[in-house]
Amino acid sequence: MFERARRALAGGVASAYQSREPWPIYLERGVGSKVWDVDGAERIDFHNGFGSMPQGHAHPAITRAVTERMELGTHFAAPTEDAVVVAEELQRRWGIPRWRFVNSGSEATMDAIRIARAHTGRDTIVKIFGSYHGHHDYVMVSIGVPYHRIGNRESYESLPYGGGIPQSVAELTIPVPFNDAGAMERRIETLFEEGRPPACVIMEPAMMNLGVILPEPGYLEAVRELTKRLGVLLIFDEVKTGLCIAAGGAVERFGVEPDMVTLAKALGGGLPTGAIGGTEEAFETVEAGSVYQVGTYNGNPLAMAAARASLTEVLTPEAYELIEAREERLLRGCQDVIERHNLPGYAVGLGAKGCVTFSPEPVVDYESFKANQDGELADLAWLYNMNRGIYMTPGREEEWTLSVAHSEEDCDAFVAAFDELAADLTA
Numbered sequence: 148m149f150e151r152a153r154r155a156l157a158g159g160v161a162s163a164y165q166s167r168e169p170w171p172i173y174l175e176r177g178v179g180s181k182v183w184d185v186d187g188a189e190r191i192d193f194h195n196g197f198g199s200m201p202q203g204h205a206h207p208a209i210t211r212a213v214t215e216r217m218e219l220g221t222h223f224a225a226p227t228e229d230a231v232v233v234a235e236e237l238q239r240r241w242g243i244p245r246w247r248f249v250n251s252g253s254e255a256t257m258d259a260i261r262i263a264r265a266h267t268g269r270d271t272i273v274k275i276f277g278s279y280h281g282h283h284d285y286v287m288v289s290i291g292v293p294y295h296r297i298g299n300r301e302s303y304e305s306l307p308y309g310g311g312i313p314q315s316v317a318e319l320t321i322p323v324p325f326n327d328a329g330a331m332e333r334r335i336e337t338l339f340e341e342g343r344p345p346a347c348v349i350m351e352p353a354m355m356n357l358g359v360i361l362p363e364p365g366y367l368e369a370v371r372e373l374t375k376r377l378g379v380l381l382i383f384d385e386v387k388t389g390l391c392i393a394a395g396g397a398v399e400r401f402g403v404e405p406d407m408v409t410l411a412k413a414l415g416g417g418l419p420t421g422a423i424g425g426t427e428e429a430f431e432t433v434e435a436g437s438v439y440q441v442g443t444y445n446g447n448p449l450a451m452a453a454a455r456a457s458l459t460e461v462l463t464p465e466a467y468e469l470i471e472a473r474e475e476r477l478l479r480g481c482q483d484v485i486e487r488h489n490l491p492g493y494a495v496g497l498g499a500k501g502c503v504t505f506s507p508e509p510v511v512d513y514e515s516f517k518a519n520q521d522g523e524l525a526d527l528a529w530l531y532n533m534n535r536g537i538y539m540t541p542g543r544e545e546e547w548t549l550s551v552a553h554s555e556e557d558c559d560a561f562v563a564a565f566d567e568l569a570a571d572l573t574a
C-alpha cells in the first residue's frame with residue numbers, strides 16, 4: 148500500500164504526522180477498541196486518532212445519528228438545531244457563555260488568537276515553549292527544537308517550526324516555560340516595557356504534546372491571577388484535554404476559568420469539527436461583526452449530529468466513571484512494571500490520557516523533557532507495542548487515549564506488552 152500510495156499521495160500519507168518509519172500504517176476499519184490494518188492485523192487501539200475517539204470506533208449512537216442526518220442533507224452552510232444543542236451542552240459543561248464552531252483544532256486556536264488580538268488591540272501573543280497548538284503560523288513557533296537552541300529560560304527564542312513560516316510572524320509569538328508562573332509574569336512585564344504587550348496567553352492547562360505533563364498545584368491559579376491583573380486574555384487550548392479528562396475538560400477538572408477555550412478532536416466523535424468558547428466580553432467583537440469568525444463548513448450538519456450524539460448519548464457521567472477506572476488500572480499496571488524492573492520512568496495520566504515517561508527525573512516543562520526523556524526507549528516501546536497487537540500513538544511526545552470501549556483485558560494487554568519490553572531490556 149505504501150508503494151502505491153506514495154505515487155499519488157505525497158509521502159504516501161494525508162498528513163506528515165501520519166508518516167512513520169519504516170512505513171505508515173494503513174488502516175481499513177475500526178470497531179469499539181479495535182482496529183484492523185490493510186494486512187488484516189488486529190490491534191487494540193490506544194492511539195484513537197490522536198485522541199479524537201474516546202467514544203471508541205463506530206459507536207452505534209454516533210453511527211445512527213450520522214446515518215439519519217445523511218438522508219436529510221449533509222451541508223447547507225446554515226445552522227441546524229444540532230449546532231444549537233451542542234453549543235448549549237458545551238455551555239453547560241464548561242460554564243462558558245458563548246460558542247462558535249470551526250473544523251479543526253488549528254482553526255480553533257487561530258480564530259481564538261485573532262479574537263484576543265481584536266479584543267485587546269495588541270499583536271504579540273505568549274505560548275508555552277514546546278506546546279503544539281496546530282499548524283498555522285501564529286503557533287508553529289518554539290515547538291520541537293534541539294535542546295541547545297532553546298535559549299535563556301527568561302527570554303526563550305521564537306523559533307519557526309519547519310519551513311514556510313516567516314521569522315517576522317514567529318517574532319510575534321513569545322514562548323515561556325510551563326509550570327513557572329514567575330517566569331511568565333516577568334516575560335509579560337518585559338513585553339509591556341518593550342512596548343509590545345501580549346493580547347493573550349495560549350496554553351494547554353495540562354500539556355499533552357510532551358507525553359503528559361500535569362500542572363503543579365497552584366500554577367494554573369497563578370496564571371489566571373496574573374493574566375487578569377495584567378489585562379491579558381487567557382486561552383486554554385483544550386483540543387486534547389477537552390472531553391477527555393472530564394466532561395467539562397480542564398476547566399472542570401482544575402476549576403480555573405479562562406477567557407476562552409478551544410476544542411476539537413474528541414468533540415466531533417470522529418468527524419472533523421472544533422469549537423471556540425469564550426466570555427461575553429471576549430466574544431463582543433465576534434457578535435458585533437468586527438472580527439470575521441467564518442468558515443463554509445463551520446457547524447457542518449454531519450459533524451454536529453455526531454457531536455450531539457457523542458455528548459448526549461456516549462460521553463455521559465457513567466462513561467467518565469468507566470474511563471477513570473480503566474485509566475487507573477492502566478497507570479497502576481505500568482507503574483508496577485516500572486518498579487518491578489527498576490526502569491527509569493513513571494506512569495502519568497489524567498482521565499482518558501496517559502503515558503509512560505521514560506525519564507529518571509520528573510518532567511515538568513520542555514527543558515526537563517528535552518534533558519531527560521529517553522527518546523530511543525520511547526521509539527522502541529512503540530515498536531514493541533505495534534508488534535504485540537497494541538496500536539499506539541507514534542512519536543516521543545504522544546500519549547494513549549482510552550475510550551468507553553476499552554475493556555479491562557485491553558488495558559491488561561497493554562501492560563503485558565510493556566512488561567515484555569521491560570523484561571527484555573533488563574535481561
Ligand SMILES: Cc1ncc(COP(=O)(O)O)c(C=O)c1O
Nearest residue numbers: 251252253279280281386387411
Ligand atoms: C493542543 C492542540 N491544539 C491544537 C491542535 C491542532 O488540531 P488539528 O490537528 O485538529 O488542527 C492539536 C493537534 O494535535 C493539539 O494537540
